[in-house]
Amino acid sequence: MHKKGKLGEGLGKDGCMVGSGLTKESGLSSDKVEICFRKLNPQDFPGRLHVHEKMDEVVIVLRGRFVVEMDGETIELGEKDFVFKEAESCGRALSADKDTEVLIIKAPSVKNDVRLMG
Numbered sequence: 001m002h003k004k005g006k007l008g009e010g011l012g013k014d015g016c017m018v019g020s021g022l023t024k025e026s027g028l029s030s031d032k033v034e035i036c037f038r039k040l041n042p043q044d045f046p047g048r049l050h051v052h053e054k055m056d057e058v059v060i061v062l063r064g065r066f067v068v069e070m071d072g073e074t075i076e077l078g079e080k081d082f083v084f085k086e087a088e089s090c091g092r093a094l095s096a097d098k099d100t101e102v103l104i105i106k107a108p109s110v111k112n113d114v115r116l117m118g
Contacts, residue, residue: 007037020109034109047093049117055106063092064100
C-alpha cells in the first residue's frame with residue numbers, strides 16, 4: 001500500500017505524517033518509523049529537557065534557523081542542517097526563528113516514549 005501527501009496538509013497531530021500515533025484506519029500507522037513535519041512557533045520555546053527511551057531521532061531544518069541542546073551542548077542549525085540524537089540522549093529545543101520548518105524522523109515509532117528530565 002502507498003499514500004501520497006503534501007507537507008503541511010492533512011497531517012496527524014503534531015504534524016505527524018507516519019507513525020504509531022496515527023490510527024490504523026489512516027493507512028499511515030507504523031511502529032517502524034515516525035515522520036513529522038512541523039512549522040515551529042518561536043513562542044513555544046524553550047522546550048522541556050527530555051529523553052526518548054527507545055527512539056533514535058533525526059531533526060532536519062528545511063527552512064529557517066533552529067537551536068537545540070543535545071547532551072548539554074548547544075547546537076545551531078540552519079537550512080539543510082540536521083542533528084541526530086540516539087535513544088537515551090537528553091535534548092530539548094531552545095529557540096527557532098519565525099517560519100522555521102523541520103522534518104523529524106524517529107525510529108522505531110513508539111507511543112509515549114518521552115521521559116521529562118528535571
